[in-house]
Amino acid sequence: MRYSEMFLPTGREVPSDAEVISHQLMIRAGMIRKLISGIYSYLPLGYRVIRKLEQIIREEMNKAGAQEVHLPMVQPAELWQESGRWVHYGKELLRFRDRHDHEYCLGPTHEEVITSLVRNDVKTYRQLPRNLYQIQTKFRDEVRPRFGVMRCREFGMKDAYSFDVDEESAGKSYEKMFTAYNNIFNRCGLKFRPVEADSGSIGGKYSHEFMVMAESGEDAMVFCEKCSYAANLEKAEVACPEKKIIYEYDFLPLEEVHTPDVRTIEEVSAFLKVMPQDIVKTLIFNADGQPCAVLIRGDQEVNEIKVKNYLGATELELASDEMILKATGAPRGFAGPVNIEVRVIIDYSVIDMVNFVTGANKENYHFKNVNIGRDFNIEAFADLRIVEPTDNCPRCEGNTQFVRGIEVGHVFKLGTKYSKAMKAEYLDKDGQEKIMIMGCYGIGIGRTVAAAIEQNYDENGIVWPMPLAPYHVIITPVNINEKDIMKAAENLYNSMLAEGIEVIFDDRDERAGVKFKDADLIGIPLRIIIGQKNLLQGNVELKIRKTGENKLYSLQEIVQQVKQVIAQEVNSTIAVS
RNA sequence: CGGGGCGUAGCGCAGCUUGGUAGCGCGCCUGCUUUGGGAGCAGGAUGUCGCAGGUUCAAAUCCUGCCGCCCCGACCA
Numbered sequence: 001m002r003y004s005e006m007f008l009p010t011g012r013e014v015p016s017d018a019e020v021i022s023h024q025l026m027i028r029a030g031m032i033r034k035l036i037s038g039i040y041s042y043l044p045l046g047y048r049v050i051r052k053l054e055q056i057i058r059e060e061m062n063k064a065g066a067q068e069v070h071l072p073m074v075q076p077a078e079l080w081q082e083s084g085r086w087v088h089y090g091k092e093l094l095r096f097r098d099r100h101d102h103e104y105c106l107g108p109t110h111e112e113v114i115t116s117l118v119r120n121d122v123k124t125y126r127q128l129p130r131n132l133y134q135i136q137t138k139f140r141d142e143v144r145p146r147f148g149v150m151r152c153r154e155f156g157m158k159d160a161y162s163f164d165v166d167e168e169s170a171g172k173s174y175e176k177m178f179t180a181y182n183n184i185f186n187r188c189g190l191k192f193r194p195v196e197a198d199s200g201s202i203g204g205k206y207s208h209e210f211m212v213m214a215e216s217g218e219d220a221m222v223f224c225e226k227c228s229y230a231a232n233l234e235k236a237e238v239a240c241p242e243k244k245i246i247y248e249y250d251f252l253p254l255e256e257v258h259t260p261d262v263r264t265i266e267e268v269s270a271f272l273k274v275m276p277q278d279i280v281k282t283l284i285f286n287a288d289g290q291p292c293a294v295l296i297r298g299d300q301e302v303n304e305i306k307v308k309n310y311l312g313a314t315e316l317e318l319a320s321d322e323m324i325l326k327a328t329g330a331p332r333g334f335a336g337p338v339n340i341e342v343r344v345i346i347d348y349s350v351i352d353m354v355n356f357v358t359g360a361n362k363e364n365y366h367f368k369n370v371n372i373g374r375d376f377n378i379e380a381f382a383d384l385r386i387v388e389p390t391d392n393c394p395r396c397e398g399n400t401q402f403v404r405g406i407e408v409g410h411v412f413k414l415g416t417k418y419s420k421a422m423k424a425e426y427l428d429k430d431g432q433e434k435i436m437i438m439g440c441y442g443i444g445i446g447r448t449v450a451a452a453i454e455q456n457y458d459e460n461g462i463v464w465p466m467p468l469a470p471y472h473v474i475i476t477p478v479n480i481n482e483k484d485i486m487k488a489a490e491n492l493y494n495s496m497l498a499e500g501i502e503v504i505f506d507d508r509d510e511r512a513g514v515k516f517k518d519a520d521l522i523g524i525p526l527r528i529i530i531g532q533k534n535l536l537q538g539n540v541e542l543k544i545r546k547t548g549e550n551k552l553y554s555l556q557e558i559v560q561q562v563k564q565v566i567a568q569e570v571n572s573t574i575a576v577s
Numbered sequence: 578c579g580g581g582g583c584g585u586a587g588c589g590c591a592g593c594u595u596g597g598u599a600g601c602g603c604g605c606c607u608g609c610u611u612u613g614g615g616a617g618c619a620g621g622a623u624g625u626c627g628c629a630g631g632u633u634c635a636a637a638u639c640c641u642g643c644c645g646c647c648c649c650g651a652c653c654a
Contacts, residue, residue, distance in 0.1 A: 012603070012615065013589045017647050037646065143652055410654065444654070478613055513614035531613060
């Protein structure tokens with residue numbers, strides 16, 4: 001493509017509303033423009049990158065035996081009522097009515113549609129397993145869209161759904177997708193890791209997230225330095241500590257102390273001159289409308305997801321002042337487990353504690369020397385807290401490492417959550433009606449592109465890995481008014497087109513510096529500079545964007561040389577897989 | 578939804594406190610010079626100052642309401 005004819009508006013200024021580097025660069029490089037909050041247009045350059053990624057995904061999905069479909073984005077309320085998510089999905093589901101006053105939503109995901117499709121046309125075990133995927137625009141009415149294309153409301157996603165006869169077969173489908181995802185992100189040239197994850201509102205029991213390593217990432221993950229354990233911070237387990245033997249004769253007498261206006265752990269700690277780890281924090285949660293007390297050591301933080309999963313609750317939030325007053329008989333800040341009427345669950349961190357401090361369920365009073373068993377009974381100890389850097393690996397006791405990343409893919413074992421609710425059944429060999437076992441597998445398209453930029457940029461702009469690069473080569477004649485230069489450039493451009501090389505010909509009447517800056521900014525991996533001095537020797541210069549490496553080649557050999565480098569770099573990323 | 582900030586030319590911003598009819602840099606257009614890392618000089622175009630009311634002889638500036646955007650938090654893939 002001739003640069004002079006391209007719609008490629010590059011910018012020197014950093015847009016004031018772009019926070020992360022990928023967002024800034026995507027705007028500056030003329031890849032995207034914002035329409036409204038969380039909704040973006042892709043310009044030609046950006047869309048080419050999207051299509052490169054989509055192509056890689058298609059190839060790997062097809063290779064894994066999945067078949068591409070295209071499902072509607074507008075979906076009827078009935079389907080969502082059937083799965084129960086019309087009520088549970090919440091405000092992220094954008095709902096609207098048509099002229100007949102029928103209710104619809106914009107698809108934030110497609111479990112309902114795919115399940116309804118498959119249940120109508122798959123009747124027997126002979127038709128299973130099946131894996132269907134699509135690349136579709138999703139809409140989720142995010143509370144706060146941010147980081148450009150990384151977290152937006154309208155976004156492209158590849159989603160696949162597998163249907164199997166039993167758990168074993170479903171496990172194989174899951175493995176296939178897991179492998180396909182590894183291949184896809186390897187081919188993109190990304191540094192990533194699959195980690196164990198919570199499955200969130202999609203549901204299901206088992207899932208892995210594919211995380212691209214980046215400091216700017218929204219997610220934190222924990223890795224074991226010794227074994228292969230890796231998990232999202234919100235999922236990462238804390239091993240149950242070995243219980244020490246506690247002797248009742250160590251128990252000191254329970255003591256009620258006056259603690260006027262002393263509520264937080266810091267205040268209690270300062271007022272009673274005890275360490276936060278000698279206090280037990282009692283948090284009252286509202287779990288689907290029921291109050292529940294969670295006990296944890298004063299210096300640690302509760303992981304709400306773990307609490308939610310432990311309780312099997314659909315909605316979980318910290319209780320309101322009103323609920324706290326009702327549940328404990330005291331205002332916020334004085335809750336404790338002694339003589340409390342609600343369900344009490346307790347974190348492992350409290351397992352060995354003796355003579356600790358808690359609230360007294362009475363305004364302006366705390367208890368000292370509280371002890372489990374003597375002063376209150378509990379239902380069980382559980383893993384309910386957020387992992388800390390000092391925690392060891394829950395599998396092998398090795399040291400852990402905390403890293404940040406961007407979630408670009410997520411694979412779930414759904415089980416029968418949707419197939420049961422929506423009656424996706426088949427007849428097995430014995431003519432018995434059985435429920436299909438499902439899995440679902442997503443990749444955020446725009447987000448993956450943004451993540452690729454977060455991992456591949458320098459002070460001059462984007463540095464595309466070859467497989468995602470919108471073009472592989474840019475030809476830069478240093479001065480278009482020099483006839484020899486332009487003639488050589490035109491010839492070279494035509495030979496490259498003839499060889500099927502994806503090339504930009506920068507035929508603009510701009511100074512060399514401007515062209516160099518633009519080429520760097522948009523991140524084209526290879527640049528061929530045609531200048532007077534080298535041309536007199538019959539040579540042109542090949543500059544590698546990534547390394548800055550510079551080499552001269554004759555006009556005769558340059559095309560083959562470039563072809564070779566491209567082939568090598570596209571293949572090398574495949575070879576890893 | 579809570580807290581904070583912003584909205585003035587395509588982009589980045591000043592002007593607002595103390596009302597007097599809009600400016601700077603980049604970009605854009607024309608000409609000359611320049612031509613290997615975002616050139617120089619000269620000339621030029623571009624604004625319902627987010628929207629709607631109000632106060633005033635006079636509003637970008639003061640007041641009220643609304644809308645939009647960004648950041649932090651809560652929430653979330």
